[in-house]
Amino acid sequence: MLAGPIFSREALTAPRQLKTYVLRAGYLFAFFVLLYTANQATFGWQQYRSLGATARFGAYVFQIFSFIQLTLLIFAALLFSAGNVAAEKDRRTLLLLLMTDLKDRELVFGKLFASLLNMATLLLCSLPLFVFVRLLGGVSTVQVAWALGITAAAVYAAGSWGILVAFWREKTFQTLSISMLGVVAFIAIVEMLAVLVGAELTAGRWIGAFDPYRSLLRVVSPFATENLTRINQLAPWESLVALVGLSAVLNGIAIFNVRRWNPSRTVFIAAKEDKTGGRTRQARTVWNQPILWREIMTKAYGRKIVLIKLAYIAFALLIGYALFRDTSSDSLVLGMIYWQGVGLVLLSLLSLMLVNAQAVTSITTERDGQTLEVLLVSEITPKEFIGGKLLGVFYNAKEAILVPLVLIGLMLAQGLILPAQVVYLSVGFLMLCAFAAMLGLHSAISFDNSRTAIINSMGTVFFLFIGIFICMILIVEARSSFALQLPSFLIFIVGGSIGLWTSLTHKNPSPALTLSAGVLPFITFYAITAFLLGESFSVFLAVFAAYGFTALAMLVPAISEFDLSLGRATIEKG
Template sequence: MLAGPLFRREVLINPRPLKHYLMRAGYVLALFVLMYTAGQATIGWQTLGDIGDAAKFGTFLFSLFAMVQLTIVIAASLLFGSSTVAQEKDKRTLVLLLMTDLSSVELVVGKLLSALLTVLTLIAVSLPVFALVHTLGGVSMTQVLWVEVICIAAALAAGAWGVLVAFWREKTFQTLAISVLGAVLFLGLLELGSVAAGAGSGISQGLAAFDPYRAVLGVLNPLAAQPGVRTPTVGALSSTVSLLGLAAVLTAYTVLRVRTWNPSQLAFEQAATAAAEAEKSPSTNRHIHRKVWDAPILWREIATRAYGRKMFVIKAGYFVFAALAVLFLYNSPANAGLVLGLISREGFAFMAVSILALVLTNAQAVTSITSERDGQTMELVMVTEVSSREFILGKLGGVFFNMKEVLAVPVAFVLAAVSRGTLGGENAVYVLVGLAALAIFAAMLGIHQGLTYEISRQAIAHSLGTIFFLFVGIFICMMLIVEARSSYSLQFLPFLGFILGGSMGLYASLSRKNQSPALMLSAGILPFATFYSITSYLLGNTLGVCVALAVAYGIPTVAMFVPAASGYDVALGRSSDKG
């Protein structure tokens, strides 16, 4: 009753497309592939010695599944929650919804549950797989159920935040960036507050209740919180109630403000300004025209407010996150060990700010194209004298100009490490070259996906989803390799299915319209080269990592740029040329 007709419509329509069933089956298949890869990497073809070995493997596998699923759930909820409303704004249909007899509750809750329908479906289909892990031992069914409950609560909280930002902000890029930055800053401030308040204090426990990752870790390791208890109690009731309460507060605030935020006050201001100018006499009505550069697309991206007036808010939020990373390093003891047994604390801080910078760069790139489509200006640009090459280069130039402060932060981290003597000059060059290759790839990927998919939500989901799953796949590979502790050359075969699955998924995403041999080669090379980069990094071969990254991400960048710059028909998939 609260969701209303919007949710009922989604429930009726969502199961009709084939992709709904492919997504459900694909997620379960991915979990089984990950299970097989983890088993081969850690156990191999050996027979489990006793029940204890099976239980140990079951505990490790369930921990991996739980952390990966929670990360996917939070990211997907943020993306779907923000994009489902942003699409309505871009297509000018939100005003029509506001003019109907839908109440504010039906509008907000309907959009929230509609956006989370796919996420909740994936959580549901994962339950049988988690129960299968339970049969290995080491994991109780109570732990399985609590992890699923935490995932549902985290999805509702993340989705409510994404819907709030989407109804609040007007521009799609602002919506995506503020949603991601807000969630990251929220988790970072929770960790900072918990550490500052002390491990056993009531404030620390209250803040930790809002952190879904701490809740999952508490369910996975109940003895850590109850060291003196012989039979610990497994549960995360406080975290579940806190996350559901947070989702309810965010949703209630959105319901109260949705008709104040929408229609945008900017539309009324523009109408009032136009009316005031029309009342002026011709002698006093003067228009000051700005001079357009010889590169009009680049001029629009740089010299106009194409992405709203609040870009500084997004960059300020990113700088706050970078400051938290610096504070994390400052409070780290001198003899601190590796984070998750994989990477130094300096490297972890650099990785965190770099990944967020790449995500924002990708979001800027894809929304620069989807805004043209939704504003119905793409076809107008195509009939002007602006060539496709000038269009793509202008968009790329605008992306890097708007993100220059964001991308400068990881560079500053590298320079600071060089000045402190913790990173050599040669390795610093390798790091910066790899960062540049990833940044160019992220920007070109966003533009490519924006041109490939006509529906903005699909373009944004595929673009950000590709970046997200690349990083998640890298993290999983590093976790499994470190857990295996065996020869890296012998681990290639267990990871082969995992790598091939990534190659097929990447090819399906990149070549929806332009099925070129170059994109096929790129999709085949990138996961293999990424695996080589991980093993080279763990072996200390820094030059090999740099070369592998430059080649692995440089080839798909060129493969996406050439058809996009060749002509509008080729870029939009309207040409029959598949070369």
């Protein structure tokens, strides 16, 4: 009753769709594959295992599963909630909802709970998995309950933020960018304040409660972070209260402003006319490349995009200050990488997500605004369209591309990396940016539904990096007997290949895309092992070759089969 008919419709129609059950089954299957891989990486083919070893393995798997599930569901909640409302705005159907007798709370909560329905079912589906891990030992029922509770509260908060931004901003790219930047910046600010105030103090404890990762760390490692004598004393109520309270505040702001923000004031603004009958301003000269001119010289993605870039730069400065204020530490994070490298990785991942979001929305906004059909009946060639969009992506996201390069230069100045490694990192990062941009265009062309295209494109980039991180953890765990555990890693890699093949060949399969989907995870796995062995040049060659070939495999059919993909008749220029 609180969410109204919007949620009721979603709750009734979702169980009738095959993808609902495929998503749940695939989610659990992926975790069980990860469980098997972790088991092989830890024990190999040993037959005898003591109770203590099994309990330590259960605690180890519980930590991995908890943090991976929290990360996946926060990202999914953010993307689904923001994309749900953004799609309504792009199709101009939100105006129809505003014209009905829906109450403001029904509109906000309906969209929010409808977007979080899949996340809630996935969280419930994971309960038997965590109970199974509980049977291994090393984990208590209290820890499982608190881990799921904190994850649910964090997902609710992330979805609330995504809904608020989506109702607030008009452009899809602005919505996705502000949503991602907001979550990352919020966690960074909370951590900074907790450190400055003092995490051991009451005020610092309450500030840290707003960070779900810090709270989850208290749950998975209670005796290392808490002064406990028994596990039953674990009760991180501060985190639940803080996250649910934050969600309530975000929901209240969205409900109060939903009709103030919508419909946007720019929807019905008529063009000003000169009383003398002349033009109100001088007509602008369009370049010979009209698509590129539109991407660079117009405000196609809104006037607030400058604020998004400033927020990104401010976040980069915050990371740079936090990482470079003390360069004397030589400890490795998880036994893999220095703290400065962690900052570069996080900033680079955020940059790739922004580049990918810019690329996929550059076409989905055209389709939802009914301007793509106008372009398709014009004399614009496929090369002009794809090339203009691609160059426009690099121009509009230039700050997200240049800032990590500046951070690499700072690492060189601090003596943390060698000049040759600067070349490897810079060229490799630029190649990944090209891959992310091309993946966004490819997904936007392959999927007719804009929300599906956005979720598929950004989800592919996100899952690639999550898979890389998981592989690195497991390889470090199995370093002493890596050769024996290689067959278990192959299962994990093959699963990634199948998922990537499904994403890349959705509409227009080709031998090159099939080859890319099959080879990319294997070469990425090789790059991971080469990195852990300290072979920088091998990592560079693997990344450049694998992701460069995949980007070309998406670019060539995007141009050569452009008319077939978008369904137009080619008009040759005279």
